[in-house]
Amino acid sequence: MLIREDILTPKERMMALLTGKPLDRIICMPIVTTNLAQLIGKTVKEFQLDGQVMADAHIAGFQKFGYDLIYLFTNCSCVAEAMGAELVYSEDEPANCEVPVINSREDLSKIKVAENNDGQLPVYYEALEILNQAVGDQVFISVCFSGPVSTAATLRGVEAFARDTYADPELCHTLLRMATDSCKNFIREIVSYGAIPIILEPIASGSLFSPKMFDKIAFPYIKELVDLAHELKALIPLHICGKTHKIVDKMTDTGADVISLDKCDLMIAREKVAGRALILGNIDPANELLFGPVEEIHRICIEAIDTMKGYTPAFVLSTGCETGNKVPFKHIQAMLDVARSHGLYEYIKEN
Amino acid sequence: MDKETLFREISHALVEFEVEKVAELAEQTLLQNIPAFETITEGLVTGMKEVSRLFEEEEYFLPEVLMCSDAFNAGLEVVNPHLDKASLEKPIKMVIGVVEGDTHDIGKNLVGILSGASGFEVYDLGRDVPLDRFIEKAEEVESDMICMSTLMTTTMDGMKTVIDRLIERNIRDKYKVLIGGGPISQTFCDKIGADLYANDASSAVRKAKELMGRV
Numbered sequence: 001m002l003i004r005e006d007i008l009t010p011k012e013r014m015m016a017l018l019t020g021k022p023l024d025r026i027i028c029m030p031i032v033t034t035n036l037a038q039l040i041g042k043t044v045k046e047f048q049l050d051g052q053v054m055a056d057a058h059i060a061g062f063q064k065f066g067y068d069l070i071y072l073f074t075n076c077s078c079v080a081e082a083m084g085a086e087l088v089y090s091e092d093e094p095a096n097c098e099v100p101v102i103n104s105r106e107d108l109s110k111i112k113v114a115e116n117n118d119g120q121l122p123v124y125y126e127a128l129e130i131l132n133q134a135v136g137d138q139v140f141i142s143v144c145f146s147g148p149v150s151t152a153a154t155l156r157g158v159e160a161f162a163r164d165t166y167a168d169p170e171l172c173h174t175l176l177r178m179a180t181d182s183c184k185n186f187i188r189e190i191v192s193y194g195a196i197p198i199i200l201e202p203i204a205s206g207s208l209f210s211p212k213m214f215d216k217i218a219f220p221y222i223k224e225l226v227d228l229a230h231e232l233k234a235l236i237p238l239h240i241c242g243k244t245h246k247i248v249d250k251m252t253d254t255g256a257d258v259i260s261l262d263k264c265d266l267m268i269a270r271e272k273v274a275g276r277a278l279i280l281g282n283i284d285p286a287n288e289l290l291f292g293p294v295e296e297i298h299r300i301c302i303e304a305i306d307t308m309k310g311y312t313p314a315f316v317l318s319t320g321c322e323t324g325n326k327v328p329f330k331h332i333q334a335m336l337d338v339a340r341s342h343g344l345y346e347y348i349k350e351n
Numbered sequence: 352m353d354k355e356t357l358f359r360e361i362s363h364a365l366v367e368f369e370v371e372k373v374a375e376l377a378e379q380t381l382l383q384n385i386p387a388f389e390t391i392t393e394g395l396v397t398g399m400k401e402v403s404r405l406f407e408e409e410e411y412f413l414p415e416v417l418m419c420s421d422a423f424n425a426g427l428e429v430v431n432p433h434l435d436k437a438s439l440e441k442p443i444k445m446v447i448g449v450v451e452g453d454t455h456d457i458g459k460n461l462v463g464i465l466s467g468a469s470g471f472e473v474y475d476l477g478r479d480v481p482l483d484r485f486i487e488k489a490e491e492v493e494s495d496m497i498c499m500s501t502l503m504t505t506t507m508d509g510m511k512t513v514i515d516r517l518i519e520r521n522i523r524d525k526y527k528v529l530i531g532g533g534p535i536s537q538t539f540c541d542k543i544g545a546d547l548y549a550n551d552a553s554s555a556v557r558k559a560k561e562l563m564g565r566v
Contacts, residue, residue, distance in 0.1 A: 093505065098454055158457055162414040163421075166368070207551075208413045208457070242533070246409065286504050286534030291542075324504040324534075 001298065003340045007347060010068040010139040017314055026305060026343030028317045029280065030335050033073040033144070034094055035325045036061040043091045044325065048074040051126025058127070058141075059134050064329070065336055070131065072124055072195070073144040073322065076202055079182050080146070080154040082119030084111035092325055100157035105171055111155060114182035116189040128193040142196040144239070145186055148221035149204040151179035158203060165213055172217065180221045184228050191234045198237045199225055199256070207242035207263075214247050219254060226255045237280065241321050248272045262320035266307045278313055282320040283335060289319060289327050294334045301338040317343060354385055358394040361426060365398030366405070368418035370425045377429035387430040388438040392470075395426045399468035406465070407553035413457065416552075420464045440470070443563050446489045447498040448476030449532075450509035455502035458532055461552035462498060469556050482513050489526055495563060498555075500532040507534055511543040527562055531555055 007024040008016060016023050036057035037047040046053045058070050075094035080101075081087050087095040101110050114121070124143050131141050146154065152175035153161040164172040183199075190197045203209075204218040222238065229236035237258030238251055244264040249272040251259050259273050261281035269279050283289055283304065288296050301317060308315035317339055323332060352360070357380055364372040373395075380390045402419040405411035411419070447463055449456045456478040467473045474492055476484055489497050497517075499510050510530050517523040529547040530540055540548035547562055549555035 093452075093503070096454060159413075159417060159460065163417050165414045166418050210410075210412045210415070213412065213414065286507075287536050287538060290504055290534070291538065326504050 001337065001341045003337050004344060006066060006340065009137075010066065011137065013068060014140055022347055023345050024347040025345060026317055026339050027068045027314060028336055028339035028343065029067055029069040029071075030065075030283075030317075030332050031071055031073075031285070031319045031322045032061055032065070032067065032332060033071050033322050034075075035323055035327065038325065039064065039329075044093060045089050045091050045095075048089065048095055049120060049123060051123045052130065054123060054127040055130035055134070058131060062135055062139060065332060067336060068139065068316075069196075070135070070139055070141045071144055071198070071322075072127055072131075072142065073200075074120065074123065076146045076150060076200060077154045078120055078145060079114060079151045079179065079186060082114035082121050082186075083151070083155065083178065083182050085155055097154050100155060100160065102156045102171075102175065103160075108174065111178065113178050114185060116185050121186060121189070125189065125193065128190075128195055132194065136194070140196055141194075142198045142237075143186075143190045144198040144200050145183065147183060147199040147201045147204070147218075147225060147238075148176045148179040149218045150201050151182065152176045153203040155179070158208075161203075162208070165209075165217060176217060176221050180224055183225055187225060187228055187234075187236075188232065191229065191232045196235055196237070197225075197229055198239060198260070200239050200241075202241040205240055205242035205262075206244045206247045211246045211250065214250055219250055222256075223254045230255065237278075239280075245269075252276050258316070260318070266304060266315075270308060270311055275312055278316055279308065279311065280316040280318045283318070285319045285321050285323045285327055289323065289331050289335075292328070292331055294330065297331055297334040298338055298342075301335055302342045305338070305343055352379070354380075354383070354389070357383070357385070358390070358397065361390070361394030362398035362401060365395060365419055365422045365426065366401050368415065368422045370418075370422045373422040373426040374429050377426040381430065381433060386438070387434040390430050391427065391434070395423050396468060396470065399423050399465070403465050403469070403553045403556060406461075407551065407557075413461070416461060416464065420468065423468050442470055442472040443496065443559070443565065444472045444474070444492055444494040445496040445498055445559070446474045446476065446485060446492065446494045448480035448485060448500075449478035450499050450501045450506050450513075451479055451481050452506040452509065453501045453503050454478045455532075456500075458502070458552060459498075459500040462500070462531070462555045465552050465556045466559070469560065471556075471559075482509050483516070485513050486516060486520070486522075490522070494526065496527045496529055496559060498529040498531075498559075500530070501535070502533040504534045507532075507539065510535075510545065514544055527559075529555065529559055529562075 034044045039060040077097045085101045089095045187197045235257040238256035239260035241262045258278040527546045530545045
């Protein structure tokens, strides 16, 4: 495999895409986040609570791989935490909310709409400041956070939330409203740092809720976030974990600029998104990327690129979800190697 | 209402998750001296079978299954005290839990609900279950199956550890080992020598029955 050196920086490459200029290779953004703590000998816990550690880990990761986006991410519950949920931080796992804060309507007094400095959100701002200085001229930086459904479900407990969708829709929508307003405050702050807000909705997954329910509990609230980002002149991707083949069209209807997919047939995605957004995905981080071998990773990445050949505005080679601590770094490198060999374009540098 | 109509109505109300109606109809079966065993197998379980089918066909999802299971339990609560235990077929016993280090239990709970509603005897160990606990409990209740789930790549190796320990103790053949969860795949199942992998709760129950020779 002939691996060519990049000609453009990741930022130049993205700008070329956005302005309709030629690219030197396919865009490649594996979702590499908390697992980078290992690169600098720190724990996932330190990464989540110290902006300097988060930034240092990401600088090391970017220098190692040269991928096209830095994903700042701590855990799926950081917005819920900022609203009043308590998380359990373990050394090598993203923090998790084990006991829901809302067990009845009376508990609503225990939470509030998060302001930009609540919970551990300032950790992101510290990291953004350092990263903007260090690598901001070369690469775009994003912040991933759980959207309204996943945040509301974290506050309430997923099963209780699921029952509420029928048994107590009013409580359900009260939580969704507060979660949406919290996300909006966070988005404003993220955009003020020049970063890209990425909505994660692991709980709004097509593995858990019907397309009909998606229309009721997810779509209007996610669309509100997308509209806000657009008002602020920012791009906003939407990532949904698990199955999405039945909601990928609805995801696109929200107006999100990038549709980030996990377990979804790319042929179906290609047909449903139909040029309305970038499609990002979807190498399984728990199968080939975890177990290898490298040749197999090459094969499935090439297959994804070939399936999406000619898709406009663009297909972005990425993982279906975040890469865990146990995914070997050489497997992430294998994805970039494919981008730098099989994903090349005929490119003539101007001047 | 004759017996068959009542059973049909119970199944129907259950599938539509009309909790109170299921309980009312169950009361009616008692008034008509219909054996609890028949109401359970032909009304409630039949309803849950339909729920499983709808789930597997992606018509029903998590909220619907939970609501239906509430309706199932409401009916069960009414007739259970009148159940003649001798009329029951020997149930398949299953020990189930989320492996140590992981607290994501939605998938496991769905498998537990659907298995229980299909006549399995379910021993739910909960989440973040110490690996030896699966074996201890299986030995204690003379289980037929050990079912393990996880949503995280960091904890999936725990499943292999459980299987290795069963082998070390020369009791691997006593149990069928079923695994599932987000990062689990057939590849992983083959790799660690588990008996069965299922990628969703409904097929898990169907495949588990097939594996035990009960279709």
